[in-house]
Structure formats: C-alpha cells, structure tokens
Amino acid sequence: xxIDLNASVGHYPFRRLSHRSPEEVVxxxxxxxxxxxxxxxxxxxxxxxxxxxxxxxxxxxxxxxGRLVPVATVNPRYVGWERDLAEATGPWKMKAVALWPEYHGxxxxxxAGRAVLAALAExxxxxxxxxxxxxxxxxxxxxxxxDLTMATLLEAAKQHPRLRFLLVNxxxxxxxxxxxxxxxxxxxxxxxRQQVLFRKEVPKLLATLGAEAIAFGSHLPFDYVAPSLIxxxxxxxxxxxxxxxxxxxxxxxxxxx
Amino acid sequence: MxxxxxxxxxxxGAAGLAAVSLAGRGRAAERAEGxxxxxxxxxxxxxxxxxxxxxHNHVFTPVQRPNADWAEVENLIEAADALGxxxxxxxxxxxxxxxxxxxxxxxxxxxxLAAMKxxxxxxxGYCFVQPGNGPAALDExxxxxxxxxxxxxxxxxxxxxxxxxxPVAERCIQHGIPFLGHSxxxxxxxxxxxxxxxxxxxxxxxLSRRYPELLLIMGHVNGGGDWEWAIKGLRDCPxxxxxxxxxxxxxxxxxxxxxxxxxxxxxxxTDGTLEGGVGKILAAxxxxxxxxxxxxxxxxxxxxxxxx
Numbered sequence: 001x002x003i004d005l006n007a008s009v010g011h012y013p014f015r016r017l018s019h020r021s022p023e024e025v026v027x028x029x030x031x032x033x034x035x036x037x038x039x040x041x042x043x044x045x046x047x048x049x050x051x052x053x054x055x056x057x058x059x060x061x062x063x064x065x066g067r068l069v070p071v072a073t074v075n076p077r078y079v080g081w082e083r084d085l086a087e088a089t090g091p092w093k094m095k096a097v098a099l100w101p102e103y104h105g106x107x108x109x110x111x112a113g114r115a116v117l118a119a120l121a122e123x124x125x126x127x128x129x130x131x132x133x134x135x136x137x138x139x140x141x142x143x144x145x146x147d148l149t150m151a152t153l154l155e156a157a158k159q160h161p162r163l164r165f166l167l168v169n170x171x172x173x174x175x176x177x178x179x180x181x182x183x184x185x186x187x188x189x190x191x192x193r194q195q196v197l198f199r200k201e202v203p204k205l206l207a208t209l210g211a212e213a214i215a216f217g218s219h220l221p222f223d224y225v226a227p228s229l230i231x232x233x234x235x236x237x238x239x240x241x242x243x244x245x246x247x248x249x250x251x252x253x254x255x256x257x
Numbered sequence: 258m259x260x261x262x263x264x265x266x267x268x269x270g271a272a273g274l275a276a277v278s279l280a281g282r283g284r285a286a287e288r289a290e291g292x293x294x295x296x297x298x299x300x301x302x303x304x305x306x307x308x309x310x311x312x313h314n315h316v317f318t319p320v321q322r323p324n325a326d327w328a329e330v331e332n333l334i335e336a337a338d339a340l341g342x343x344x345x346x347x348x349x350x351x352x353x354x355x356x357x358x359x360x361x362x363x364x365x366x367x368x369x370l371a372a373m374k375x376x377x378x379x380x381x382g383y384c385f386v387q388p389g390n391g392p393a394a395l396d397e398x399x400x401x402x403x404x405x406x407x408x409x410x411x412x413x414x415x416x417x418x419x420x421x422x423x424p425v426a427e428r429c430i431q432h433g434i435p436f437l438g439h440s441x442x443x444x445x446x447x448x449x450x451x452x453x454x455x456x457x458x459x460x461x462x463x464l465s466r467r468y469p470e471l472l473l474i475m476g477h478v479n480g481g482g483d484w485e486w487a488i489k490g491l492r493d494c495p496x497x498x499x500x501x502x503x504x505x506x507x508x509x510x511x512x513x514x515x516x517x518x519x520x521x522x523x524x525x526x527t528d529g530t531l532e533g534g535v536g537k538i539l540a541a542x543x544x545x546x547x548x549x550x551x552x553x554x555x556x557x558x559x560x561x562x563x564x565x
Contacts, residue, residue: 002298002299017508018508031299032299033298134507135505137441137445137448138444138481138482138484139444140444141444195530195531195533196532197336197340197531198332198333198336198531199332200332220508222507223506223507223508224506224507224536224537224540224541225299225540226299226300226537226539227532227536228536229297229298229536230300230304230340230532230535232298233297233298233300
C-alpha cells in the first residue's frame with residue numbers, strides 16, 4: 001500500500017502537465033501502483049475565488065471513491081473564507097487545508113496569515129505548506145512567487161504551538177531545527193525533494209524526527225513518480241513497521257483516514 | 258542513526274557483494290542484484306540491474322589532500338552500487354564564476370584523479386579547465402588525459418561562443434574526447450545574475466556549427482532553467498548531445514528530449530541526483546532499445562571515438 005502525500009490535479013498555467021484531470025491523475029497512480037493520493041487543486045491556487053477549486057476537487061474526489069484525498073485551499077484575503085473553510089472541512093470532509101501565501105499575496109506572519117493559522121489550530125486541522133510548485137530558475141515572467149523558507153515555517157510553528165503541519169515538496173529541511181521548534185510529532189514531511197542515498201536527507205530526518213515524520217510523496221503530476229518509488233525501495237532496510245509508516249500509515253494516521 | 262556506507266550495506270544485506278571498490282560491470286550488476294529481490298512497487302522488474310553509465314557527476318570534496326574525508330565519495334559509490342550505475346564520469350568544476358588560477362584548477366582535477374585512483378572501475382574523470390588560463394589550460398588537458406581522464410568539462414566562466422573557448426574545443430577534437438558544458442536558460446533574474454555567462458542551447462548550437470566534429474554535450478537539461486526552451490533550442494543542432502541530469506524531475510522531460518532530438522542524442526546522467534536521475538529514465542515512455550541507448554549505449558559510443 002502506498003499513499004502519496006504530494007499530488008495535485010488541474011491545469012498549471014505555466015507548463016503543460018500531461019496528467020491534469022482527476023481521471024488522468026488516477027490513471028497515473030494506477031500505472032505506478034499508488035493506492036491513494038492526497039491532492040490539492042491547482043485551480044484553487046490560481047482562481048481568484050479559491051473555493052471554486054475546492055468545489056471541483058470535492059466533486060472529483062467523490063467520483064473516485066477514496067483514491068483522491070482532497071485538501072482544501074483557503075485564501076484568507078478573500079471575502080468569506082471562514083465560511084468556505086467550514087464548508088470544505090465540514091460537509092465536504094476535507095482533512096487538511098493548504099495555504100499558498102506566495103500566490104495569494106500575504107505572509108504567514110501577517111494578520112491574514114495569523115488569522116487563518118489560528119483558525120486551523122482551533123479546529124485541529126493540519127495546514128499543508130507546499131514549499132514550491134516549480135524550480136524558480138525556470139519561472140514564467142508572470143510567476144513571481146518565491147519558495148517558502150525555513151524561517152517562515154519555524155516562526156509559524158512558534159506562533160501556533162498546537163498546529164500540525166504537512167510539509168510538502170520541501171528541500172533543505174533541518175530536522176534538528178524542526179525538533180527544536182517543537183515540530184517533532186506534529187509535522188509530516190514528504191520525501192519528493194529529499195534523497196535517501198548519497199545526500200541522505202531522508203535518513204537524517206529519520207534520525208532527528210523519527211519514522212513517524214516521513215511520508216511517501218512524488219509531486220505528481222509535475223514530476224515523475226518513479227524517483228520516489230526508488231527512494232521507497234531504498235528504505236526497505238528499515239523495520240517493516242517503519243517502512244509501512246512511510247509508505248502510507250503516517251498519512252492515514254495524520255489525516256485520520 | 259549511523260549513515261556510513263558499511264553500516265548501510267550491512268543493513269541492506271548487500272555488504273558481502275559490495276565490500277570494496279573493485280566493481281566493474283559484472284560486480285555492479287551483482288550488487289544491484291543483491292537488492293533486486295526486494296520489493297520495488299511500481300518499478301519495472303530488474304530495474305536495478307539495467308546497465309547504466311552516469312555521464313555527468315562530480316567529486317565535490319578535496320579528497321586529494323592528506324587525511325581527506327572520503328565520506329561523500331563513499332556515499333556516491335554506495336548510491337551507484339544500489340542503483341546499478343556501473344561507472345560515474347566525474348569532474349570538479351570551480352563554481353561561482355570564479356576565474357580560477359591554473360593552480361586551483363590543477364588542485365580541483367587532482368581530487369578527481371584521487372577518486373579515480375581509489376575507485377578505478379567506478380569513477381572516471383573529466384578535466385575541468387578555465388579557458389582564461391590560455392595555454393596552461395591546454396597543458397592541463399594533456400596532464401589529465403595522460404592520467405586517464407576521458408573528456409573535458411567547462412563551467413560558466415565564459416560563454417561557449419567566446420573565442421577564448423575555441424582552443425579548448427579544438428584540443429577536444431584533436432583527441433576525439435567529449436566536451437561537457439554546464440548549461441542553463443535561466444529565466445529568473447536573480448539566478449541569471451549569479452551566472453551571467455552560463456551558456457544555453459543556442460550557445461551550444463553556435464559552438465557546434467563552428468566545430469561540427471566536436472563531441473559536444475550540453476549538461477543537465479534539468480539542472481535549473483527552462484528545460485523546454487533548452488530542448489527546442491537544440492532541435493536544429495544535430496551534433497549536440499544532451500544529458501538528462503539535474504535536480505529537477507519534471508515529467509515529460511525525457512519524452513520531449515526523445516521526441517524533439519531523437520533518443521540517440523540523449524545521455525543518462527544524474528549530476529548528484531542519483532535516485533531521481535535513474536527514476537526519470539525508468540518512468541519515461543520509452544522502448545527497451547531507447548532506454549538502453551540512453552542509459553549507456555549512446556555514451557559508450559562517444560567514449561569509443563576517443564583517439565587518446
């Protein structure tokens with residue numbers, strides 16, 4: 001069993017993705033043996049009214065019977081976001097909320113960011129922070145977003161000590177600093193941009209944060225899936241229970257699936 | 258957690274197969290076989306034992322020095338063992354746009370030579386040169402080739418259209434050796450400001466038109482920068498090869514390379530992203546012959562053209 005923590009559906013404005021629709025994404029999952037994927041809506045990132053993307057995602061997830069685990073997107077600078085949050089995580093049963101401060105024009109530390117993070121903490125909903133969608137060195141002229149930084153993350157963790165974090169598509173994470181910021185036990189990190197062999201970022205995170213902190217992630221459909229399957233295969237020396245945690249159980253427990 | 262190579266191999270059950278550095282093709286395949294029985298969900302059967310030559314990698318640390326720390330090189334070999342990469346073709350470029358002295362260049366190349374000596378069947382070398390060093394750069398190429406290196410690596414000190422580069426290209430032609438060039442079409446202003454003289458596809462095309470007999474390899478299609486632009490830019494330059502390395506693992510890259518350039522111009526490489534580099538070739542929609550050509554046969558053909 002594999003659950004992919006790092007996946008999305010929809011069009012991306014700056015590059016053609018071969019697998020865009022929910023059906024295409026599920027077909028891609030089938031091809032690579034992925035049982036379920038935790039998905040965000042790219043449309044929700046780029047629509048002015050993000051919640052329209054949530055509605056699309058809810059319909060897609062419902063149509064695919066549990067294969068796609070939807071994550072809501074909330075833009076705290078948009079009118080009525082609290083009601084949207086309530087709908088997405090209430091009747092639509094979305095288990096986490098993605099924030100895109102770089103795309104929606106705020107920071108996690110300003111009034112909008114603090115308000116939405118506090119609302120998630122109050123509801124015990126994990127926040128998903130995607131460090132980046134693409135490498136900035138190839139950015140489109142209209143793409144002005146920057147990567148989220150470790151400093152931003154640590155400050156948010158400090159300001160919201162009960163909030164749980166899904167850290168998706170991150171590189172450069174320092175496990176010791178995350179632990180020192182109190183994130184051990186309240187964050188889950190996918191390994192799409194971390195190496196098991198050679199640079200050994202994954203073993204280092206395992207050593208500092210434990211097997212409960214790491215999850216399979218591929219960043220599909222932006223990236224090829226096979227690199228992450230190779231990493232999972234290269235972790236087979238771990239105790240079976242830890243390997244299972246990384247392959248799927250951590251995501252299932254973190255999100256209450 | 259212990260991250261050293263011996264412990265890793267012990268825990269993976271591969272230590273008996275991966276004891277030391279004497280692996281050639283057969284040994285690399287054996288090592289990978291030791292893991293092949295383990296689960297590889299979603300990956301093609303036997304993927305670890307497919308033959309692979311990594312056309313673009315690096316020795317990043319100064320291992321030529323006494324009491325050097327070999328951990329990073331050992332980690333590189335460990336990863337190659339696990340992934341079934343038979344040989345790593347490495348250089349140690351001096352980065353950051355530094356117009357390095359010939360002494361610094363020699364020291365950098367000495368680190369690659371030290372790694373070649375320690376792992377003679379696993380690490381081969383490209384000679385890094387800084388063309389601004391003039392005749393001394395050409396002498397350095399001769400020194401490196403005499404010591405067993407197989408090609409030349411240039412970084413971003415000069416655009417490859419700059420005449421200062423031409424003697425280096427001519428020396429490569431003389432020896433029939435590959436010229437591997439750092440590349441990137443950087444659309445991010447800050448990235449471009451950091452390496453304003455990085456060459457892109459059209460620079461490679463210009464050099465290739467001047468020297469059509471040059472075995473010219475454009476490095477790391479996925480090394481940062483607009484890879485779609487890079488591939489399209491090479492379409493009318495049939496003499497230029499393209500390597501697949503880089504930390505970017507974006508889907509369709511390999512299929513686009515093959516569709517636009519033909520698979521015989523595409524060379525498997527990792528540039529330090531070993532799991533990702535192997536994974537994208539496995540994931541790409543290719544025929545068996547195309548995959549084998551990209552993994553090793555195309556680059557072997559380049560190496561067989563050497564006259565030195």
